[in-house]
Amino acid sequence: MSEVLMITGGASGIGAATARLAAEKGYNIAINYRTRESEARLLVDELNASGIKAYAFQADISRPADIERLYREVDEKLGRVTALVNSAGIGTPPARVDETDADQLHYLFQTNVLGLILSTREAVCRMSTLHGGKGGVIINVSSMAATIGGRPGASLYAATKSAVDAFTLGLAKEVAREGIRALSVRPGFTITGMTEPYVADPQTLAEIASTIPVGRPGLVDEVARPIVWLLSNEASFITGAFIDISGGGFTIPGLSPLQARRS
Numbered sequence: 001m002s003e004v005l006m007i008t009g010g011a012s013g014i015g016a017a018t019a020r021l022a023a024e025k026g027y028n029i030a031i032n033y034r035t036r037e038s039e040a041r042l043l044v045d046e047l048n049a050s051g052i053k054a055y056a057f058q059a060d061i062s063r064p065a066d067i068e069r070l071y072r073e074v075d076e077k078l079g080r081v082t083a084l085v086n087s088a089g090i091g092t093p094p095a096r097v098d099e100t101d102a103d104q105l106h107y108l109f110q111t112n113v114l115g116l117i118l119s120t121r122e123a124v125c126r127m128s129t130l131h132g133g134k135g136g137v138i139i140n141v142s143s144m145a146a147t148i149g150g151r152p153g154a155s156l157y158a159a160t161k162s163a164v165d166a167f168t169l170g171l172a173k174e175v176a177r178e179g180i181r182a183l184s185v186r187p188g189f190t191i192t193g194m195t196e197p198y199v200a201d202p203q204t205l206a207e208i209a210s211t212i213p214v215g216r217p218g219l220v221d222e223v224a225r226p227i228v229w230l231l232s233n234e235a236s237f238i239t240g241a242f243i244d245i246s247g248g249g250f251t252i253p254g255l256s257p258l259q260a261r262r263s
């Protein structure tokens, strides 16, 4: 029986790159999208041409009823999910907490945290051996922001990703004996639509690159490849872990004292 992989926010960025690489491994794939219907359709055509079964499903992950409908539709088209990548997520324009709008804050948490948890609930109901499933793997796309409280102006985004990590850890223990592995991946700054405004400005990009030990942002395939590996049985003893995919995390720009002495 084929594995069925659900990718939320799968029509773009890290989600779409994961879909392309997972198709090479033979997964049948459900691409969830919110607004990007044409990108989702093009991607699904490309995936189907590679010989697997793929479908696109519209659902807003911030809406609980949409999530339930999404999983029911996937059941009908592809069968029970056996792998899930929760990639749907949003950032916020840089802002301090004293500039925060309550509605924006609700939407941020509804998408990045509550939506991710409810998507996971639906997956566990299908994967868990307690519910007649055959097990599975759940990968939550968190962020290095969780480890440092975010870059300046991103404390709220960071708070959502810390919540994702705490949830992932508890979840992993909860379902470990039901055949399910659960992990967070924590990308650092990666070139996608989400970071496009920063990438488009050469000075901002150079400033960000100077804070990354390897000296450059990540590419989507560099995040997607470890995700697909973590989904596989090669990672069968890895659960409840946070995998940093970040070019070394964060560093303070400028020469180290050792380099300074040498120059």
Ligand SMILES: NC(=O)c1ccc[n+]([C@@H]2O[C@H](COP(=O)([O-])OP(=O)(O)OC[C@H]3O[C@@H](n4cnc5c(N)ncnc54)[C@H](OP(=O)(O)O)[C@@H]3O)[C@@H](O)[C@H]2O)c1
Pocket: 008, 009, 010, 011, 012, 013, 014, 015, 032, 033, 034, 035, 036, 059, 060, 061, 062, 063, 086, 087, 088, 089, 090, 091, 111, 141, 142, 143, 144, 186, 187, 188, 189, 190, 191, 192, 193, 194, 195
């Ligand atoms: N790029 C980075 O540097 C970076 C670093 C760390 C973590 N991440 C995380 O990586 C994940 C993927 O982001 P990305 O960088 O690949 O950017 P992206 O291309 O913007 O992908 C995010 C996807 O999530 C979808 N989405 C947002 N809200 C949704 C909702 N309510 N329901 C369903 N789908 C929704 C977006 O679709 P719509 O546009 O239609 O809303 C979009 O397709 C996010 O969770 C992000 O926080 C990214």
